[in-house]
Amino acid sequence: xxxxxxxxxxxxxxxxxxxxxxxxxxxxxxxxxxxxxxxxxxxxxxxxxxxxxxxxxxxxxxxxxxxxxxxxxxxxxxxxxxxxxxxxxxxxxxxxxxxxxxxxxxxxxxxxxxxxxxxxxxxxxxxxxxxxxxxxxxxxxxxxxxxxxxxxxxxxxxxxxxxxxxxxxxxxxxxxxxxxxxxxxxxxxxxxxxxxxxxxxxxxxxxxxxxxxxxxxxxxxxxxxxxxxxxxx
Amino acid sequence: xxxxxxxxxxxxxxxxxxxxxxxxxxxxxxxxxxxxxxxxxxxxxxxxxxxxxxxxxxxxxxxxxxxxxxxxxxxxxxxxxxxxxxxxxxxxxxxxxxxxxxxxxxxxxxxxxxxxxxxxxxxxxxxxxxxxxxxxxxxxxxxxxxxxxxxxxxxxxxxxxxxxxxxxxxxxxxxxxxxxxxxxxxxxxxxxxxxxxxxxxxxxxxxxxxxxxxxxxxxxxxxxxxxxxxxxxxxxxxxxxxxxxxxxxxxxxxxxxxxxxxxxxxxxxxxxxxxxxxxxxxxxxxxxxxxxxxxxxxxxxxxxxxxxxxxxxxxxxxxxxxxxxxxxxxxxxxxxxxxxxxxxxxxxxxxxxxxxxxxxxxxxxxxxxxxxxxxxxxxxxxxxxxxxxx
Ligand SMILES: Nc1ncnc2c1ncn2[C@@H]1O[C@H](COP(=O)(O)OP(=O)(O)OP(=O)(O)O)[C@@H](O)[C@H]1O
Ligand SMILES: [Mg+2]
Numbered sequence: 044x045x046x047x048x049x050x051x052x053x054x055x056x057x058x059x060x061x062x063x064x065x066x067x068x069x070x071x072x073x074x075x076x077x078x079x080x081x082x083x084x085x086x087x088x089x090x091x092x093x094x095x096x097x098x099x100x101x102x103x104x105x106x107x108x109x110x111x112x113x114x115x116x117x118x119x120x121x122x123x124x125x126x127x128x129x130x131x132x133x134x135x136x137x138x139x140x141x142x143x144x145x146x147x148x149x150x151x152x153x154x155x156x157x158x159x160x161x162x163x164x165x166x167x168x169x170x171x172x173x174x175x176x177x178x179x180x181x182x183x184x185x186x187x188x189x190x191x192x193x194x195x196x197x198x199x200x201x202x203x204x205x206x207x208x209x210x211x212x213x214x215x216x217x218x219x220x221x222x223x224x225x226x227x228x229x230x231x232x233x234x235x236x237x238x239x240x241x242x243x244x245x246x247x248x249x250x251x252x253x254x255x256x257x258x259x260x261x262x263x264x265x266x267x268x269x270x271x272x273x274x275x276x
Numbered sequence: 277x278x279x280x281x282x283x284x285x286x287x288x289x290x291x292x293x294x295x296x297x298x299x300x301x302x303x304x305x306x307x308x309x310x311x312x313x314x315x316x317x318x319x320x321x322x323x324x325x326x327x328x329x330x331x332x333x334x335x336x337x338x339x340x341x342x343x344x345x346x347x348x349x350x351x352x353x354x355x356x357x358x359x360x361x362x363x364x365x366x367x368x369x370x371x372x373x374x375x376x377x378x379x380x381x382x383x384x385x386x387x388x389x390x391x392x393x394x395x396x397x398x399x400x401x402x403x404x405x406x407x408x409x410x411x412x413x414x415x416x417x418x419x420x421x422x423x424x425x426x427x428x429x430x431x432x433x434x435x436x437x438x439x440x441x442x443x444x445x446x447x448x449x450x451x452x453x454x455x456x457x458x459x460x461x462x463x464x465x466x467x468x469x470x471x472x473x474x475x476x477x478x479x480x481x482x483x484x485x486x487x488x489x490x491x492x493x494x495x496x497x498x499x500x501x502x503x504x505x506x507x508x509x510x511x512x513x514x515x516x517x518x519x520x521x522x523x524x525x526x527x528x529x530x531x532x533x534x535x536x537x538x539x540x541x542x543x544x545x546x547x548x549x550x551x552x553x554x555x556x557x558x559x560x561x562x563x564x565x566x567x568x569x570x571x572x573x574x575x576x577x578x579x580x581x582x583x584x585x586x587x588x589x590x591x592x593x594x595x596x597x598x599x600x601x602x603x604x605x606x607x608x609x610x611x612x613x614x615x616x617x618x619x620x621x622x623x624x625x626x627x628x629x630x631x632x633x634x635x636x637x638x639x640x641x642x643x644x645x646x647x648x649x650x651x652x653x654x655x656x657x658x659x660x661x662x663x664x665x666x
Contacts, residue, residue, distance in 0.1 A: 101663045
């Protein structure tokens with residue numbers, strides 16, 4: 044099986060007419076299976092844009108993105124929806140549903156897969172919440188969790204269905220140092236054990252130490268690509 | 277409840293949990309739906325009561341065919357029909373019998389000063405075959421002059437305020453300057469245009485209404501012989517009687533009368549319009565609630581989209597909410613309406629009754645209205661773009 048993410052000649056524009064502005068310029072990139080890649084760069088350099096294109100959250104305008112063997116350029120909306128089920132997203136905000144308990148929020152990621160009966164889904168959700176140190180909080184509503192706990196629920200939700208690719212945009216912003224490192228170590232473990240491929244936008248230097256590879260974007264261009272210390276571990 | 281809905285939808289009942297999370301919003305929506313339900317129920321109750329009073333007004337008579345002037349839309353209005361036509365109809369083969377029916381209206385001022393408007397039916401005492409369920413038992417008693425059968429359920433006459441009366445102990449009273457003795461009773465009750473009814477012989481009727489003449493009854497009643505094709509005979513009778521008349525089977529005449537009261541007369545139209553307004557109120561409230569609910573959860577919905585939930589998932593969540601609101605509003609609405617029916621029936625004397633099919637209809641209407649509101653509210657879903665989440 045080839046690399047899960049293969050990008051070539053990818054460009055992207057926002058707006059139309061006078062206001063049309065290019066956000067990405069001719070990106071070429073391959074990401075290896077099971078690796079943890081960190082994406083950094085100044086604000087407005089196009090990190091989020093690149094992540095949303097890889098994650099089927101935006102239509103590819105020019106160039107090619109092959110995700111898990113499927114070309115995303117011109118992919119029909121229903122196929123996009125199916126493709127998203129193979130991914131795990133961790134957003135800056137936790138975006139938990141206020142009316143659902145931690146366990147129910149995590150279960151939503153299993154429900155969309157249509158796998159397992161509700162009880163098995165509950166067990167899987169509880170297991171994943173336990174890995175993130177939330178075993179005691181499974182029945183809590185988001186309103187009764189701290190900011191860091193909510194973010195960890197969101198991480199559990201992103202990981203519970205065994206996604207093949209995890210895309211995270213500054214996921215550690217709301218976490219204390221320990222939880223942040225703990226989460227990245229979990230992603231690394233999943234990478235080694237299940238071949239989960241992770242791409243993460245972050246500026247946190249301690250996390251850079253755990254990455255296999257560090258990419259730098261500037262003004263929509265890929266200007267740096269070096270191995271991280273994690274590759275040596 | 278959560279489990280029931282989970283089983284019903286085969287997933288976590290997000291809509292229910294979401295509504296339950298915002299109690300104020302849920303309460304407002306439920307009150308709104310219940311209110312709309314009560315509104316619709318009351319209008320339907322009154323429309324039904326109007327129909328019920330129409331049916332009651334036909335209870336003193338029966339016939340296979342009712343012949344009326346073309347301008348008569350109910351038993352008590354329209355031009356009279358020439359009795360001579362009755363004899364022509366009798367000559368048609370297949371006609372088993374015919375009789376005149378006189379209908380008039382009289383004000384009965386009672387000794388205590390209260391007044392009741394009575395529909396007075398004049399029937400041939402010997403034509404017992406044309407006596408309806410209300411008159412059948414008493415009609416033969418009316419051969420004596422100035423005897424009548426009196427309604428036991430006249431509106432504005434308190435039940436029990438009339439002494440017991442029958443053929444052996446008649447009730448004497450005065451109507452239109454004539455002393456009458458009520459030798460029997462029946463039950464019809466009030467309607468839109470009268471408070472009760474009185475049944476008399478044709479002779480007594482003509483004494484009560486001196487300006488009416490025997491040769492011009494209000495309607496003709498016709499019976500068709502068994503074993504012949506009623507439609508064919510009716511067509512022949514119609515041909516013999518000539519133009520300017522309505523010739524209808526009794527049931528059809530009653531249906532047309534009900535239809536007339538509901539669609540042509542102001543009372544009916546007002547209440548029919550009320551049903552529409554009730555539906556509209558419910559629709560607007562549910563739409564308002566569902567669309568703010570969608571707007572408040574756009575980020576969550578966008579997240580679900582990013583997780584790979586297809587568009588139909590979001591539709592089903594909104595329809596789940598619509599269904600929850602429909603059920604939650606219907607139950608109290610129905611209870612309140614049933615109570616109001618009893619109060620209204622007591623106050624108006626109209627037959628305001630809950631028919632068995634009405635709750636089913638109103639419930640289906642509620643679900644439909646909620647679903648339409650939900651469908652309108654889903655238009656807001658397009659604003660949930662997962663690309664905006666990063
Ligand atoms: N929805 C949008 N409409 C118009 N322009 C956009 C949109 N999203 C991003 N841009 C522009 O595209 C460029 C890249 O934005 P992007 O969000 O990818 O940067 P980023 O590297 O994620 O920045 P940050 O570190 O601030 O999150 C920026 O110039 C931004 O203004
Ligand atoms: Mg960004």
